Amino acid sequence: MSEKNTSRYDVIIAGGGITGLTLACALKSTGLRIGVIDQREPQAFAKDYALRVSAINRASLEVFNAVGAFERMQQLRVSPFREMHVWDSTGVGQIHFDSAELGLDTLGCIIENNVIQLALQAVVQQSETIDWLCPAEIDSLDTSDVQKQVRLTDGSTLTAQLIVGADGANSVVRKAMGIELVRKSYQQQAIVCTVATEYEHQQTAWQCFLPSGPLALLPLADGSCSIVWSLDETRVEQMMALDDAAFSEKLGESFEYRLGWIKTVSTRAVFPLGHGHVDHYVQQGLALIGDAAHNIHPLAGQGANLGIMDAACLADVIADALQAQRQWNAFHTLRKYERRRKGDNRLMETTMTGFKYLFGNNNPFLTEMRNIGLNAVDHAGPIKQIFINQALGEQ
Ligand SMILES: Cc1cc2nc3c(=O)[nH]c(=O)nc-3n(C[C@H](O)[C@H](O)[C@H](O)COP(=O)(O)OP(=O)(O)OC[C@H]3O[C@@H](n4cnc5c(N)ncnc54)[C@H](O)[C@@H]3O)c2cc1C
Numbered sequence: 353m354s355e356k357n358t359s360r361y362d363v364i365i366a367g368g369g370i371t372g373l374t375l376a377c378a379l380k381s382t383g384l385r386i387g388v389i390d391q392r393e394p395q396a397f398a399k400d401y402a403l404r405v406s407a408i409n410r411a412s413l414e415v416f417n418a419v420g421a422f423e424r425m426q427q428l429r430v431s432p433f434r435e436m437h438v439w440d441s442t443g444v445g446q447i448h449f450d451s452a453e454l455g456l457d458t459l460g461c462i463i464e465n466n467v468i469q470l471a472l473q474a475v476v477q478q479s480e481t482i483d484w485l486c487p488a489e490i491d492s493l494d495t496s497d498v499q500k501q502v503r504l505t506d507g508s509t510l511t512a513q514l515i516v517g518a519d520g521a522n523s524v525v526r527k528a529m530g531i532e533l534v535r536k537s538y539q540q541q542a543i544v545c546t547v548a549t550e551y552e553h554q555q556t557a558w559q560c561f562l563p564s565g566p567l568a569l570l571p572l573a574d575g576s577c578s579i580v581w582s583l584d585e586t587r588v589e590q591m592m593a594l595d596d597a598a599f600s601e602k603l604g605e606s607f608e609y610r611l612g613w614i615k616t617v618s619t620r621a622v623f624p625l626g627h628g629h630v631d632h633y634v635q636q637g638l639a640l641i642g643d644a645a646h647n648i649h650p651l652a653g654q655g656a657n658l659g660i661m662d663a664a665c666l667a668d669v670i671a672d673a674l675q676a677q678r679q680w681n682a683f684h685t686l687r688k689y690e691r692r693r694k695g696d697n698r699l700m701e702t703t704m705t706g707f708k709y710l711f712g713n714n715n716p717f718l719t720e721m722r723n724i725g726l727n728a729v730d731h732a733g734p735i736k737q738i739f740i741n742q743a744l745g746e747q
Pocket residue numbers: 366367368369370371372389390391392405406407408488489490491518519520521522523524542544580623624641642643644650652653654655656657658659
């Protein structure tokens with residue numbers, strides 16, 4: 353643990369993933385003493401692309417910029433994307449977004465999760481008021497008092513006036529709050545890996561809706577792509593059993609050879625997919641952000657973006673309360689954060705689940721309707737603008 357460590361904090365952030373670290377950085381100028389706890393360091397930066405990448409929208413990039421972390425991300429490695437191309441493999445429906453048509457330089461950036469974490473962590477470690485407590489595993493919490501307590505597995509205890517659960521889908525903080533997240537499985541898993549393609553990716557994020565699940569190719573700065581291929585669990589098992597050549601062939605075929613042949617250039621990893629949303633984000637001195645509060649399907653690349661917005665919003669609410677000399681960790685203050693974020697998060701969860709079932713269905717009527725729908729959206733200015741705003745993270 354850091355030498356700056358004391359056992360008393362104003363804020364303890366449980367979890368130093370993307371959302372926990374964003375919150376710490378966003379709170380750094382409040383003067384509050386903050387401890388960020390994580391059980392493991394982010395994966396070190398390497399020459400080869402990490403398998404976990406995220407499509408980060410413009411609104412989230414602005415947050416990274418505002419907290420002073422985006423420049424460090426750029427120094428490490430980011431991959432801007434300028435276009436998005438989405439189509440239905442069973443018909444002729446398609447939709448296309450071009451940053452040039454919107455007068456923007458990019459739609460967002462594909463960034464490795466560890467690059468995001470390392471850049472945010474560097475900001476945290478430069479701060480006099482934030483301790484990076486890692487490796488340290490949270491065992492349990494005592495939330496009965498005004499001063500909340502976090503017990504670590506090494507036996508030590510930390511106290512704070514506010515504990516924020518940014519500790520992911522299996523959040524210990526959420527359990528201590530007695531809040532249940534009913535996580536519904538999609539009975540699907542996502543295969544991720546890095547691939548080379550015959551034709552250039554054109555800085556375009558490609559997504560093909562197959563009846564078996566969505567397949568995304570996300571453009572990386574060196575010309576390769578990161579794939580996220582969602583499939584039923586049994587299909588995942590079959591695909592993972594294939595050697596690289598056979599897997600690459602299946603991938604190219606499923607992608608309709610839109611970028612020519614595809615060749616895997618990394619190992620493959622599998623992630624379970626589910627969705628869920630808690631009913632309450634906050635209690636007196638306690639709050640949940642990111643995956644600890646909501647899980648969605650990665651088909652629109654929004655989970656991390658929602659968590660980043662949660663973090664920015666919670667930091668704003670706390671900073672406003674401090675400025676107005678109101679009780680910054682009180683239930684009624686934290687409720688403002690919940691009210692501002694819950695609607696957006698729930699809408700995204702419901703929309704993604706709807707998309708998943710709509711596009712994962714072979715019913716001829718639905719097939720026809722979704723093709724008509726995609727083309728209609730592509731040609732209808734105001735409706736397309738709503739989709740664009742969602743993709744950019746703007747309301
Ligand atoms: C295949 C796939 C592709 C995705 N693609 C995208 C995308 O393109 N764009 C996008 O926006 N989102 C994407 N997502 C979603 C995104 O990855 C998650 O929403 C995001 O990483 C959640 O971040 P988090 O910080 O809330 O939680 P996590 O990343 O789960 O971080 C939680 C942290 O808490 C720590 N922790 C947990 N328990 C303890 C404990 N007891 N003690 C100490 N530390 C603890 C963990 O070590 C971890 O570092 C994707 C998800 C998947 C599965």
